[in-house]
Amino acid sequence: MRLVVVGPAGRMGCMLTRAIPDTLGVRLVAAVEREGSPAIGADSGAAFGQAPNGVPVTSDIESALSQADAVIDFSAPAATVAVAKACAKKRVAHVIGTTGLAPEELATIAEAARETVVVRSGNMSLGVNLLAVLVEKAAKALGPGWDAEIVEMHHKMKVDAPSGTALLLGEAVAKGRGIDLAEHSARGRDGLTGPRKAGDIGFAALRGGSVVGEHTVIFAGMGERIELSHRAEDRGIFARGAIAAALWTREKAPGLYSMADVLGLSGA
Numbered sequence: 001m002r003l004v005v006v007g008p009a010g011r012m013g014c015m016l017t018r019a020i021p022d023t024l025g026v027r028l029v030a031a032v033e034r035e036g037s038p039a040i041g042a043d044s045g046a047a048f049g050q051a052p053n054g055v056p057v058t059s060d061i062e063s064a065l066s067q068a069d070a071v072i073d074f075s076a077p078a079a080t081v082a083v084a085k086a087c088a089k090k091r092v093a094h095v096i097g098t099t100g101l102a103p104e105e106l107a108t109i110a111e112a113a114r115e116t117v118v119v120r121s122g123n124m125s126l127g128v129n130l131l132a133v134l135v136e137k138a139a140k141a142l143g144p145g146w147d148a149e150i151v152e153m154h155h156k157m158k159v160d161a162p163s164g165t166a167l168l169l170g171e172a173v174a175k176g177r178g179i180d181l182a183e184h185s186a187r188g189r190d191g192l193t194g195p196r197k198a199g200d201i202g203f204a205a206l207r208g209g210s211v212v213g214e215h216t217v218i219f220a221g222m223g224e225r226i227e228l229s230h231r232a233e234d235r236g237i238f239a240r241g242a243i244a245a246a247l248w249t250r251e252k253a254p255g256l257y258s259m260a261d262v263l264g265l266s267g268a
């Protein structure tokens, strides 16, 4: 399978260009950075501290797509929306790891998924997607009488909050309770907030240092507490998940899929 990586200069982009040559059945055919990036024209391996791979960095998404079967995209919301439209036009599969997407951007991606296969997930790891299954079951079993709080910590360079994973886990709580997350989420408490609103799903985001990604879902009852956690120790878990998602898109009908679909966890 011929792959394009969007954002090869980034933390995740580097992991991908390193992991692709080690993975059977895939090869890198293009690496796309923004127009004006100083990396344009440089070798997308050598420029970012890896072995040369013979694939120069380009900003030309259209010609990158003309030689590709799938795009793996861990970049930024505006870039991902533009790539989604281009993938839809060329019927190239789009694996989206980018987080921090606004509702209208998610709607554009859903529209693109009418034309091509799109896999989008706030977290591409097996561990987090299994955790989401467990969280949904716990939320269903415990009911809204147990207060759900989601705490995440990431490195100091992360630009969006709550993390995509925290939102994915919040969706799992909401699904377990049979409610809409948007109507029950409490973000960033500060000042005289008053007592906790019954049924809220709370989010707290910590940032610092080089933390790859840590998430805990706390179910707080009266006199007892359950905590379900995941700690990412290496970004390779996200890269390997994204490559597995790209391979999975082969022969799939157009549509918007999740990592749970890829991992066979949907309905688990």
Ligand SMILES: NC(=O)C1=CN([C@@H]2O[C@H](COP(=O)(O)OP(=O)(O)OC[C@H]3O[C@@H](n4cnc5c(N)ncnc54)[C@H](OP(=O)(O)O)[C@@H]3O)[C@@H](O)[C@H]2O)C=CC1
Residues within 6 Å of the ligand: 006, 007, 008, 009, 010, 011, 012, 013, 032, 033, 034, 035, 037, 074, 075, 076, 078, 079, 096, 097, 098, 099, 100, 121, 122, 123, 124, 125, 160, 164, 238
């Ligand atoms: N779903 C998952 O499992 C995971 C998701 N993520 C998410 O992936 C995204 C990227 O994370 P990370 O690698 O840490 O971030 P980085 O900032 O390190 O990398 C993003 C890269 O994308 C590039 N980029 C931005 N705009 C464009 C564009 N228009 N065209 C091409 N390239 C562009 C950036 O270039 P420039 O510097 O010039 O802007 C940069 O090289 C984030 O949203 C993050 O939350 C991260 C890890 C796992």
Ligand SMILES: O=C(O)C1=N[C@H](C(=O)O)C[C@H](O)C1
Residues within 6 Å of the ligand: 099, 122, 123, 154, 158, 162, 163, 164, 165, 166, 212, 213, 214, 232
């Ligand atoms: O930006 C990151 O680094 C990460 N982003 C994803 C998120 O927003 O949850 C996944 C992972 O936690 C790392």
